[in-house]
Amino acid sequence: MIRLTDKEFMDIVTYIKSNYGINLTNKRQLIESRMQTVLVEKGFKSFTDYFELVKQNKSDEITAMLNKLTTNHTYFYREPAHFEFLKNTILPRQEKINSRRDIRIWSAGCSSGEEAYTAIMTMMDYFGLKRTSWDFRILATDISLKAMEAATHGLYGAESLKDIPKVWEQRYFINRGENLFELKEEVRNQVFFKRLNLMEPFSFRQQFDLIFCRNVMIYFDQPTKNALINKFYEVLKPGGYLFIGHSETVQRDTSKFLYVEPSVYQKGLS
Ligand SMILES: C[S@@+](CC[C@H](N)C(=O)[O-])C[C@H]1O[C@@H](n2cnc3c(N)ncnc32)[C@H](O)[C@@H]1O
Numbered sequence: 001m002i003r004l005t006d007k008e009f010m011d012i013v014t015y016i017k018s019n020y021g022i023n024l025t026n027k028r029q030l031i032e033s034r035m036q037t038v039l040v041e042k043g044f045k046s047f048t049d050y051f052e053l054v055k056q057n058k059s060d061e062i063t064a065m066l067n068k069l070t071t072n073h074t075y076f077y078r079e080p081a082h083f084e085f086l087k088n089t090i091l092p093r094q095e096k097i098n099s100r101r102d103i104r105i106w107s108a109g110c111s112s113g114e115e116a117y118t119a120i121m122t123m124m125d126y127f128g129l130k131r132t133s134w135d136f137r138i139l140a141t142d143i144s145l146k147a148m149e150a151a152t153h154g155l156y157g158a159e160s161l162k163d164i165p166k167v168w169e170q171r172y173f174i175n176r177g178e179n180l181f182e183l184k185e186e187v188r189n190q191v192f193f194k195r196l197n198l199m200e201p202f203s204f205r206q207q208f209d210l211i212f213c214r215n216v217m218i219y220f221d222q223p224t225k226n227a228l229i230n231k232f233y234e235v236l237k238p239g240g241y242l243f244i245g246h247s248e249t250v251q252r253d254t255s256k257f258l259y260v261e262p263s264v265y266q267k268g269l270s
Contacts, residue, residue, distance in 0.1 A: 001036065004041075012051050021224040023220060076164045077118050079214065082212070101134045110147075112148070112151045120138060124199055136190065141193070145195055151193055160182055207237040210240060214248075215248075218247070230256065238267055241267075
């Protein structure tokens with residue numbers, strides 16, 4: 001067994017925290033045990049040598065490592081209250097006030113895309129035949145290229161569709177057999193995937209009507225979460241919404257967001 005020394009542990013924890021916001025302070029045993037097979041497979045004799053590679057070859061190696069230590073797990077229609085809120089509150093309001101008929105959504109920390117695709121299906125379903133007169137698109141970003149690669153292929157196991165309405169399965173997926181379902185092109189081509197590290201500065205040409213950042217900040221410490229939430233505030237349109245995971249909260253005294261209901265926040269109109 002290759003041992004993880006105190007210095008190696010402190011170095012990698014500091015590096016990951018300052019570059020990716022992820023707090024691995026409590027994951028010493030997990031790092032030592034889960035990374036063993038990777039070190040052996042790649043022929044490394046020490047964690048120092050492996051971490052050097054991780055730091056040099058930023059995007060691929062680091063996300064492979066983070067994938068082993070955190071979770072990318074997600075599925076369609078996860079936390080359905082958000083999609084109900086989109087359908088019952090946001091879309092009717094957009095119909096009333098948005099004369100340009102364009103809706104911009106960002107799925108931040110999208111993993112393999114189920115959240116973004118669920119939002120697209122919610123909108124397609126809501127607008128029905130009227131949808132051709134609307135321009136709704138989603139930007140979906142993550143640090144993990146591997147997770148997003150799965151999303152662009154649009155092939156999903158039956159398990160990840162278990163919570164969607166049956167009619168959606170028939171309308172938006174092609175059953176490819178052997179428990180595999182392929183998402184139809186008309187849904188896939190409305191989501192644009194891009195690698196983006198949430199710790200880096202944002203530069204977007206347009207502000208968003210809605211941002212999903214669900215089950216991503218669970219690994220961040222409080223100051224990192226507060227700073228990120230303030231960055232989201234800046235890139236939302238006035239009146240725009242932020243959805244976070246149901247087990248997460250926005251601290252009211254450190255952010256300008258208005259509380260709407262659990263895990264739903266809004267940027268004020270002025
Ligand atoms: C559990 S998944 C959440 C997927 C989806 N939002 C949901 O709620 O089901 C968490 C995702 O956050 C991503 N993530 C973690 N830190 C990140 C960072 N600094 N920048 C961008 N994405 C990050 C991970 O790669 C992972 O895919």
